[in-house]
Amino acid sequence: MKEKIQKLLNELNNLKKNTLISDMHIQFIYLSTKLDILTAKMPINNKMLQPFGYLHGGATMILSESVGSSLSFINIYKKKNINVFNIEISANHIHSIKKGILFSKAKMICKGNTLHVIKIHIYNEKKKIISFCKMTNIIISKKKYDKKN
Structure with missing residues (x-):
């Protein structure tokens, strides 16, 4: 089982x-055996700060959406003609941060055939909560999506 989990983490990182995930230096570091929790880390750099020197909320949202969407992807991984799209995300930024490493822990709350609801906690190295998010992903067939576009 450990080998399967490591293989999935390696595939996510590859x-x-x-992509934007690479540009933000996001690294997937943990996946639960039930495939319901995914954790990633992201170092804070100067390009992620707003003009006042604190982490920009958009950087937090990029981290949240990346980990939440990847968690959905892992759960539909074997279905070849399926796409995952985020249709809603909300965040509450609780504390500010200027430097260090952010961690994002996404947990699947509801795993339906067409919708996934995921909660995401963003925290620092001392496990202090920085933000918490909720997102909804839609699972849609590539054929239906390609017809629309």
Whole structure:
């Protein structure tokens, strides 16, 4: 089982090449055996700060959506003609932060055939909560999506 989990983490980390996830230096570091929890980390750098020197809320949202969408992806991984799209995300930013490493822990709350609801906690190295988010992902067939576009 450990080998399967490590393989999935490696695949997630390989998929991010040449994407925003890569540009933000997000690394997937933990996946539960039930595939219901995914954790990633992201170092804070100067490009992620707002003009007042604190982490920009948008950077937090990129981390949250990346981990939440990846958790949904892992859960539909074997279905070849399916896409995952985020249709709603909300965040409450509780504490500010200027430097360090952020961790994002996404947990599947509801895993339906067409919708996934995920809660995400963003915290620092001392496990102090920085933000918490809720997101909803839609699971849609590639054929239906391609017809619309």
